[in-house]
Amino acid sequence: MASKTLAWWETAVIYQIYPRSYQDSNDDGIGDLPGITSRLDYIAKLGVDAVWISPFFKSPQKDFGYDVSDYCDVNPEYGTLADFDALLAKAHSLNLKIMVDIVPAHCSDQHAWFIESSASRDNDKADWFHWVDPMPDGSPPTNWLSFFGGPAWSWEPRRQQYYLHNFLASQPNLNHANPSVQNALMDIARFWFDRGVDGFRLDAVHTINADAPPYKNNLANPEFEPGPLPQQQQPFFRQLHDSAQLNQPAIQSFSESFRRVADEYSERYLMGELHGDDPIAASQAFTAKDRLHATYNFNLLAWEGLTVEELKAAITKAIDAFNGTGRLSFAFSNHDVPRSVTRQMERMGLAVEQQPALQLLLLKLETCLIGSACIYQGEELALEDVRTIPIEQMQDPWGIEFAPVFLGRDTCRTPMVWKENASNGDFSKANTTWLPIDARHLKRAALDEAARPNSVYSNFSTFLKWRKNQPAIMSANTMSEISGSSTQIIFDRISDAQTLRCVFDFESLSATFEEI
Numbered sequence: 001m002a003s004k005t006l007a008w009w010e011t012a013v014i015y016q017i018y019p020r021s022y023q024d025s026n027d028d029g030i031g032d033l034p035g036i037t038s039r040l041d042y043i044a045k046l047g048v049d050a051v052w053i054s055p056f057f058k059s060p061q062k063d064f065g066y067d068v069s070d071y072c073d074v075n076p077e078y079g080t081l082a083d084f085d086a087l088l089a090k091a092h093s094l095n096l097k098i099m100v101d102i103v104p105a106h107c108s109d110q111h112a113w114f115i116e117s118s119a120s121r122d123n124d125k126a127d128w129f130h131w132v133d134p135m136p137d138g139s140p141p142t143n144w145l146s147f148f149g150g151p152a153w154s155w156e157p158r159r160q161q162y163y164l165h166n167f168l169a170s171q172p173n174l175n176h177a178n179p180s181v182q183n184a185l186m187d188i189a190r191f192w193f194d195r196g197v198d199g200f201r202l203d204a205v206h207t208i209n210a211d212a213p214p215y216k217n218n219l220a221n222p223e224f225e226p227g228p229l230p231q232q233q234q235p236f237f238r239q240l241h242d243s244a245q246l247n248q249p250a251i252q253s254f255s256e257s258f259r260r261v262a263d264e265y266s267e268r269y270l271m272g273e274l275h276g277d278d279p280i281a282a283s284q285a286f287t288a289k290d291r292l293h294a295t296y297n298f299n300l301l302a303w304e305g306l307t308v309e310e311l312k313a314a315i316t317k318a319i320d321a322f323n324g325t326g327r328l329s330f331a332f333s334n335h336d337v338p339r340s341v342t343r344q345m346e347r348m349g350l351a352v353e354q355q356p357a358l359q360l361l362l363l364k365l366e367t368c369l370i371g372s373a374c375i376y377q378g379e380e381l382a383l384e385d386v387r388t389i390p391i392e393q394m395q396d397p398w399g400i401e402f403a404p405v406f407l408g409r410d411t412c413r414t415p416m417v418w419k420e421n422a423s424n425g426d427f428s429k430a431n432t433t434w435l436p437i438d439a440r441h442l443k444r445a446a447l448d449e450a451a452r453p454n455s456v457y458s459n460f461s462t463f464l465k466w467r468k469n470q471p472a473i474m475s476a477n478t479m480s481e482i483s484g485s486s487t488q489i490i491f492d493r494i495s496d497a498q499t500l501r502c503v504f505d506f507e508s509l510s511a512t513f514e515e516i
Contacts, residue, residue: 054335063168
């Protein structure tokens, strides 16, 4: 547990921005890169170390940027490469690192690669995607299903073959068994590193497909039970995916190649988002020597929230595998799940007036665990989830597919608000924003909260300044076993210079810290 100088990413607090919903600078109702640049002072004053920006690349926006048609340019809705360069320069002047969200598993069907590949079986990109002949009866080659509903295979009449897509049919999976595909992605990494980007969040790396045919069927999930949660409402979750479709061992050739590129530069960071039938085992595989630096951890992102005992169990399982390292990045919220304070309040049976105290407690807990922590825009304001978006105003293709039983991810993606008494909360002067503003959020508008001394923003900012001066957190990634009553989470953070007892009490909704 010797104290040492850790890499910046081993203790970083990373602020996630969903660019479409952060700040609109040109009054079209959609957030953009110049809008983010205009709010970087607000982020820097909070005291975080880095900003992760969800995809802003050229895209038809069928999955709002996670369907990329050009990895090396900016979608016009969000601005230009010059706008990105200005954002990066401003961030670096404020000592903020910038991470961008690369999508390595799939692209858009409007990407030039897929347009060429789908045209025939004998072109230069013919094997850049997973093309497979039908079964003798014309059916798809495996039982694989899409996350977003229906089979994971779609028919292309020109090639008389099926192609693989783990998400929308307009998001074809790249064939990572082809070295040319990986070389192209390495070139994309260098393009952004050369511009000065500090790291990548690698989207859904467990859905990279690198196996060659013939493909195996997924096995049935013997523990599946129908129920109210999205994981229980779709056929997709009736299968065990690591048996064939996901977390394929051959993926790690990509991890190793991408790491070699990152190591060509100074202090660049690779954080892979993943899940799986055994997420801890998958994380260990992706962060083995000379692979990704860390994985984005889903232990605390349960859709229905977690009780205190469930929080303890989830943290313990992760810590047991990674104690003494910075190879985990914890998060309570992101752009894919309902907002943390709403999930946790409902799970713990708390009243609405307890919302700010609970959110601050969750933020402190997350940033006292080993490794890095990702804070989703609005958590620093204790923004609640939006559960009342009319179906006709929904944008998320996943939610539209399964509404009204499941409302998808729009509920956590509504625009940030900055001033209570400004039009659209000062997000945009447009008559209509891409998703509706939640009127409840106006009471916790960002700039108003930053000016209030007792707000969640102000208290968390003070806490992050204190955190930076704690050797037990900043110079070692070691913690004790978790203890405490049924309403407490207690552990020690430990370095040579300090042992810090951290007590998180979910009855009083308070945190205390003591050197021992």
